[in-house]
Amino acid sequence: MRKVMVRAWEIAKEGAKKFGGKVREYFAIALSIAWKEVKAMEKETKTTEIRFPYCRKHWVAKIVGADPKYKLARHFLDHEEDGNDIVYPNLKDGYYQVSRFGDKGTYKKIENGVITDVSEEEVMKHFNAPKHSILKKNRVSGTFVCWECGCVRPLHIKQPDGTCGC
Numbered sequence: 001m002r003k004v005m006v007r008a009w010e011i012a013k014e015g016a017k018k019f020g021g022k023v024r025e026y027f028a029i030a031l032s033i034a035w036k037e038v039k040a041m042e043k044e045t046k047t048t049e050i051r052f053p054y055c056r057k058h059w060v061a062k063i064v065g066a067d068p069k070y071k072l073a074r075h076f077l078d079h080e081e082d083g084n085d086i087v088y089p090n091l092k093d094g095y096y097q098v099s100r101f102g103d104k105g106t107y108k109k110i111e112n113g114v115i116t117d118v119s120e121e122e123v124m125k126h127f128n129a130p131k132h133s134i135l136k137k138n139r140v141s142g143t144f145v146c147w148e149c150g151c152v153r154p155l156h157i158k159q160p161d162g163t164c165g166c
Contacts, residue, residue, distance in 0.1 A: 008034040048113045050088040054081070055100055060088045063095040063107075066127045072097070095123050 009023070011030035016023045050060055061074035074097060080087045091110055095118070099105030109118045 004031070004034045004038055007037065048091050048110055048115060050091060050096070050098060050108070050115070051082075051085050054084050054086055058086055058100050059105075060091075060099075061097045061105075062091075063097060063123060063127065072123065072127060095126065 008027060008031040011033050012023045012026040015026035015030060058079070059076055060079070061076045063072050064075050065073040067073040077088050080089060093111050096108045096110065097105045098108055107118045107120055107123050109116050
């Protein structure tokens with residue numbers, strides 16, 4: 001609050017110097033300009049980081065949409081090393097998948113710099129991702145195997161979005 005007031009007085013003084021008049025005549029509009037500046041800076045600086053102890057197999061991926069083959073389209077992020085920690089800095093609002101020790105990973109949601117755990121179903125619903133996706137196509141036998149349920153069906157029975165439809 002103090003920074004906003006100081007900045008508002010600076011803007012008002014600049015206005016009085018440039019256009020003439022008294023500083024307090026410019027203060028009301030200067031205060032609204034100062035608030036807009038502060039809010040714009042807050043939007044730009046609301047980032048967070050994911051940090052965990054060093055391990056060999058780790059990754060963090062921002063989920064950017066749906067994918068017919070892998071269910072979710074991901075953008076894998078680069079990490080930094082800080083002593084004995086692995087750091088993924090400057091993460092903005094959105095959904096992320098975090099994996100340590102080579103597991104499937106957990107889903108996180110970052111909103112206004114706050115990290116919360118979310119379920120896979122919530123992420124799938126948010127991106128309208130298909131429930132099932134194709135794991136493997138066998139061109140010789142003309143079948144495919146569903147990733148989730150393991151069902152085997154002829155290729156011509158699959159849905160237009162690439163799912164098995166079960």
